């Protein structure tokens with residue numbers, strides 16, 4: 001056990017799985033850095049440094065630092081997975097899904113079903129997401145609702161370094177295609193993380209905080225914000241449960257519904273665009289399965305239906321923050 | 337090559353404006369006042385300047401994440417650009433785009449681009465518009481060596497050839513895509529031959545030499561305007577700064593960066609070449625230097641003093657009608 005950053009947690013998970021299993025390979029742009037240049041290889045270790053040190057340890061046979069050709073290398077990861085390897089490919093920012101979407105939604109996601117159960121495609125697509133770094137409209141989206149929409153893809157969104165390591169290890173060992181979302185504003189977050197490998201199963205929500213008045217379901221970076229809001233509201237006598245689904249596909253709807261049955265109130269906090277998103281999806285499930293338990297209308301806390309703006313004050317207004325979450329919780333409690 | 341004194345001075349002014357703009361943004365970025373991701377074009381000025389100098393109002397350009405130079409060369413307002421980079425009210429894109437999305441369709445600048453390889457298809461579209469509406473315009477795709485390996489770029493080259501579109505493909509090869517060397521990433525190591533494989537005539541030029549780029553662009557543009565379809569230019573040069581502001585360039589040998597500035601400087605070459613004989617006088621260029629310095633100074637001062645955009649604009653312009 002030691003204090004590790006989100007970045008270090010991911011690095012350890014990939015490193016340990018590569019040591020354990022020779023079929024695990026990495027692909028992605030600048031994941032080592034310095035290919036063909038006078039500078040040392042491993043100059044970058046990925047844009048946020050999560051793959052640092054892996055090229056020196058595992059070499060060019062296992063680490064493919066690629067040209068800027070997302071369709072080719074994301075598709076190659078799918079092809080390699082279907083034929084015997086366990087590739088972990090980095091789609092640098094999830095926004096670039098726009099470039100290689102076919103290989104993800106039409107190819108890897110559907111092999112097993114289309115081929116009558118004969119294909120196994122154990123591929124992980126790691127990808128950066130989320131707002132908060134002034135990176136503007138084409139480098140700040142969430143897009144996990146789009147992936148969650150596609151049958152055949154598993155979708156993982158870790159909310160802390162501990163979660164990142166356990167879920168990444170599980171993702172690499174999992175036999176289905178996994179899209180692994182890493183919030184770029186969380187890479188320096190630190191907490192106690194075990195040194196040895198461990199897995200966190202998919203489809204099992206984490207209870208971050210237990211309370212009797214309101215169920216707050218939050219995703220990714222929003223989990224930390226929701227906990228902060230809930231801790232503060234406890235002083236005002238509002239007692240919240242905070243649930244982190246960890247994976248949106250599979251989704252632990254049982255845990256969410258069971259919690260709402262206890263509290264009678266639901267707030268869903270989602271950083272993704274509001275239409276057809278996880279907040280809507282989770283709200284619909286609860287409305288369908290626990291309508292009778294609800295003491296107040298469901299509240300969704302989300303950004304507006306707009307691209308992510310550049311100007312800092314606009315971006316800050318865009319992102320659902322602690323204040324917006326507190327207001328949402330107060331609203332379902334019927335207090336100002 | 338046909339270029340008169342007025343054109344020469346205009347070309348120099350563009351290059352000097354780009355250089356000063358970028359040097360200043362570099363300096364200001366270090367003070368922490370410029371948000372987000374900034375990719376500087378210093379060292380690459382001759383490409384944007386020598387190409388855009390030969391374009392008219394009916395012509396369009398699509399740029400990259402390294403877009404300030406193309407924007408300045410195509411005539412975007414420098415003060416509004418600075419406001420945009422600071423994320424302020426009155427910015428060229430109302431503070432919503434920032435450095436990576438600098439654009440002004442009113443002057444035929446179709447946008448910097450956060451997506452590598454995002455521009456070439458757009459340029460094909462602009463060329464179709466020019467053909468359909470008979471504007472006589474052509475469209476230029478500026479893209480990097482990294483983008484030259486993107487499917488969108490290669491598809492666009494074939495597309496432009498199939499329809500004989502008035503498109504100029506300008507490969508800006510600064511040696512690196514982030515930390516990856518272009519001598520490694522471009523398979524076959526011969527971009528001109530790659531273009532020729534698509535049936536597009538091309539040539540390679542030294543991007544530190546304004547005159548070499550000007551001449552190549554002049555030939556290419558003349559052929560395109562005659563209706564001969566797309567052309568390709570491979571421009572080789574260097575970027576002075578890291579991939580983005582904050583990149584320590586550890587993949588470049590340390591003395592390379594210093595030597596680049598010393599020996600590979602389009603502005604120095606331009607001055608030496610034009611003032612050696614009777615073409616231009618040093619005073620002509622000095623006067624431009626002084627004017628540009630004052631302009632950039634004002635732009636930065638105004639940007640720093642400007643208010644942030646009103647928060648109510650967060651949800652405007654998502655659509656035209658709701």
Ligand SMILES: Cc1ncc(C[n+]2csc(CCOP(=O)(O)OP(=O)(O)O)c2C)c(N)n1
Pocket residue numbers: 029068070092096099375400401402450451452453479480481482483484510512513514579
């Ligand atoms: C589709 C896509 N892939 C990757 C990136 C990340 N990225 C931004 S710039 C860049 C390098 C581009 O290199 P090049 O085309 O040579 O342009 P340069 O930066 O050298 O001007 C990369 C990989 C991106 N923005 N878009």
Ligand SMILES: [Mg+2]
Pocket residue numbers: 480481482508509510511512513514
């Ligand atoms: Mg480059």
